[in-house]
Amino acid sequence: MATPTPGLESLSLWIGTIGMTLGTLYFIAQGWSVRDPEQQEYYIITIFIPAIAAASYFSMAIGFGLIEVPVQGLGTLEIYWARYADWLFTTPLLLLDLALLAGADRNTIATLIGLDVFMIVTGLVGALAREGQTVRIAWWAISTGAMIVMLYYLLGTLSEQASKMSGDRAALFSRLRNLVLVLWSFYPIVWILGTESGFAIIPLPVETAAFAVLDLAAKVGFGIVLLRSRSVFSGTGASTAQSAD
Template structure:
């Protein structure tokens, strides 16, 4: 898909490609039995013994890389200024990392829910930025860009809200099994990464008013730009 457009218009392709490759590597690692640890759950078995539960920390490493990039896709599409993009991506990274520490917490249930609450607070900031600042910035773009932003932002809001809910039922309370947890997260990841990414690229390639056009210094060899010998698009 990237080869169908000029290099200066391939930023969304690059970001989305990195997201999908990272997610693929994460699931490959987990499928090979790595990226997982065991944590004592605060739910007890019938005989009173504590339950030991799997926590796939590889998933959080995946999210720490891919979710800020997903937001970068969304922010660049809307045309958010850099001064708002940086704290948005930082808040998302803190949200994921604090969630990881909450999942690994096995000494105090109160500490786990305290960390969960902090993670959710950063998520609320992410939502606020998308809904308020993102929509305002997108309203200044072409009608096609506004439409794509509304659809993709809606996907992110709906799908991402499912993650803390699953966390609360799994790592939080242990109400559903690890198998159900893996399936649930997998479904959300499929739509939040693959479906989101392909929709963004397909829809954006058929609309006018691209909000990101890379300069030649990003797309051509330095010497070619300096001496005016622009290389071929290959």
């Protein structure tokens, strides 16, 4: 168990913890009186996303989710393994929300989640690799390749299935899909420019802050956009979005 460096790094982790916790409580409050079974399904999935992330950020903030990895030619690197544990659970849930909104079949859902898990696991292997910078970058390339295939599948097959839904539902899917495409594309960029790749163009405190901002937008922001238009995916088939407030 290591202790995070005081300053921006620690502040970012605590902001992440508080932000994810507030997001969780907000989603619980908004969904407390929901009785429509389909709406409840989205709320349950979406509540767990920031809840898991809040636990992950808390573990990193207190130093439990941080380890030191000796890497050949690079010295000892500080790696937040809890970040990958967070992504391993939350990103499939995000994709499940999108897949349900698009009315995707089980094969499509399995493909998306399989690619996502492969992406996270290979990214974790790269972060923990001790053989040197070249090996770490090779694992990053494999993980990024899986992400590109997954996003292409999201843009193609899943979007095609979503186009068969009602106009408002398809439009909501498109907004959320674009949010995922943009935000998720920044993750491998921050990784390769940060300390985990060995380049350290971005120092660890800035890297940590960047991941926190991306996580909050990709989890809490995603949930707010989705759940504020809950009538779009209600069992009533309503085509006009209404505020959950």
